[in-house]
Amino acid sequence: MQQIINFLIRNKTFITYLVLLFIALGLTFNAHSYHNTKFVNSANWLTGGIYNTSDAITDYFHLKSYNEQLVKENRVLRSMLLNAGVDTAQAKPRFGKDSLLNDYRVYNASVIKNSYSKQRNYLLIDRGEKDSISQDMGVITSQGIVGIIENTSSGYATVQSVMNTLSEINASVKHTNNFGSLQWDGKSLNVVQLVDILRAAPIKEGDTIITGGMSSIFPKGIPIGTIKDFSLDVSENYYIINVNLFNDMATLDHVYVLENLNREEILKLESTIDEQ
Amino acid sequence: MNNSSLSNIIFFLVLIFLQTTLFNQIDFLGYLNPYIYIIFLVYYPYDRDNTIIFIFLSFLLGLSIDIFSDSGGVHAAATLTAAYLRPVLMRWSFGVSYDYHTIKISKTTFGQRINYLTLLILTHHLVLYSLEIFSFAHLVSIVKKTIFSAIFTLILSLIFISLFSKKKT
Numbered sequence: 001m002q003q004i005i006n007f008l009i010r011n012k013t014f015i016t017y018l019v020l021l022f023i024a025l026g027l028t029f030n031a032h033s034y035h036n037t038k039f040v041n042s043a044n045w046l047t048g049g050i051y052n053t054s055d056a057i058t059d060y061f062h063l064k065s066y067n068e069q070l071v072k073e074n075r076v077l078r079s080m081l082l083n084a085g086v087d088t089a090q091a092k093p094r095f096g097k098d099s100l101l102n103d104y105r106v107y108n109a110s111v112i113k114n115s116y117s118k119q120r121n122y123l124l125i126d127r128g129e130k131d132s133i134s135q136d137m138g139v140i141t142s143q144g145i146v147g148i149i150e151n152t153s154s155g156y157a158t159v160q161s162v163m164n165t166l167s168e169i170n171a172s173v174k175h176t177n178n179f180g181s182l183q184w185d186g187k188s189l190n191v192v193q194l195v196d197i198l199r200a201a202p203i204k205e206g207d208t209i210i211t212g213g214m215s216s217i218f219p220k221g222i223p224i225g226t227i228k229d230f231s232l233d234v235s236e237n238y239y240i241i242n243v244n245l246f247n248d249m250a251t252l253d254h255v256y257v258l259e260n261l262n263r264e265e266i267l268k269l270e271s272t273i274d275e276q
Numbered sequence: 277m278n279n280s281s282l283s284n285i286i287f288f289l290v291l292i293f294l295q296t297t298l299f300n301q302i303d304f305l306g307y308l309n310p311y312i313y314i315i316f317l318v319y320y321p322y323d324r325d326n327t328i329i330f331i332f333l334s335f336l337l338g339l340s341i342d343i344f345s346d347s348g349g350v351h352a353a354a355t356l357t358a359a360y361l362r363p364v365l366m367r368w369s370f371g372v373s374y375d376y377h378t379i380k381i382s383k384t385t386f387g388q389r390i391n392y393l394t395l396l397i398l399t400h401h402l403v404l405y406s407l408e409i410f411s412f413a414h415l416v417s418i419v420k421k422t423i424f425s426a427i428f429t430l431i432l433s434l435i436f437i438s439l440f441s442k443k444k445t
Contacts, residue, residue, distance in 0.1 A: 017331055020331065020332070024350075024356060027348050027349030028349040028353060028407050031348025042346050047344050050293070051296075118347065119408055120408075189307075
């Protein structure tokens with residue numbers, strides 16, 4: 001017994017080191033799996049507050065480009081409305097359950113911390129639970145997809161970016177019905193990979209990739225990017241497609257958060273299938 | 277004693293603030309960031325009896341950076357390892373006969389300083405990127421990021437040290 005205690009005292013530095021290292025590794029490996037970054041994330045009042053302040057300062061330098069972006073988006077939406085023959089003076093937002101248009105509710109948010117140089121990139125936005133943001137909501141901009149809400153606090157939320165090696169989003173090639181899964185290999189900025197597209201699919205460089213709608217997070221048809229190049233995978237049955245994102249992930253600021261109003265219903269239905 | 281621990285605490289907080297709001301946003305060439313907060317390990321006084329406090333503080337520093345940058349525990353593990361290995365690295369760069377208690381980084385020779393900083397930064401960055409990328413398939417990417425980031429951090433730390441060292445009287 002005495003010897004054990006002596007041993008512990010002699011090696012107390014090393015033991016402290018080991019214990020702390022195990023904690024650090026534990027946190028690291030937890031962060032490797034989705035939904036497990038509960039303890040160490042930047043969606044809390046302190047880190048969120050600091051990022052909010054620093055973002056408020058840097059925002060001023062980008063006001064002009066944000067304005068241009070907004071005007072462009074307004075122009076597109078305006079022309080869509082006119083061409084669809086909607087009378088803008090009389091149209092009112094409806095929130096009826098029966099309408100297909102009202103499956104999603106849209107919130108606006110501002111990115112206050114951006115990250116794109118790591119393997120697992122997370123963004124921080126200035127909306128949280130008190131703005132009815134919750135886990136697994138989709139995040140997009142006017143140009144295309146951004147990511148999925150992962151953690152929330154009362155005033156802030158972290159977003160798992162599409163440029164995150166853990167990210168997996170259902171996507172398809174526009175005008176075909178070939179579905180695949182959108183991933184990131186962690187190699188280059190703004191280039192993500194679409195895998196599991198069947199070899200028979202008619203694809204060519206420059207084709208548009210959109211979300212597939214086979215999840216309860218994103219509706220079908222949100223733009224993602226265009227095909228940069230493609231190759232066959234090891235089994236030679238599926239394509240691995242490099243996709244140029246429409247969004248420049250390095251200069252994100254104003255984003256929209258999508259809430260699927262039918263999500264609970266879908267999940268409930270899915271869980272009954274699992275039980276059987 | 278109290279004065280020095282107070283200045284250490286302030287230095288600790290200032291480093292976290294600078295690292296997260298300024299140095300993490302640089303993204304030179306798209307992916308390079310200097311991890312300047314590592315110089316906390318350089319400035320913290322060496323004390324053989326209080327190594328545990330030092331190791332724990334380093335862990336805390338890394339963990340704070342992790343919380344800000346949503347990276348799990350990679351900075352904590354890297355800073356912790358660098359802190360644990362600090363006595364060994366000191367022996368390698370300053371020699372066995374050196375009196376570590378009175379060592380001041382601003383009073384060492386330029387060669388010793390570069391040696392010491394390079395070893396410390398390389399240790400830290402290697403652990404950091406190995407854990408962050410965590411795949412042997414990306415070994416080249418780990419080494420590349422470690423080396424380029426380490427050069428960046430080294431240059432900035434040298435500038436920092438020469439800027440903020442007290443003038444010799």
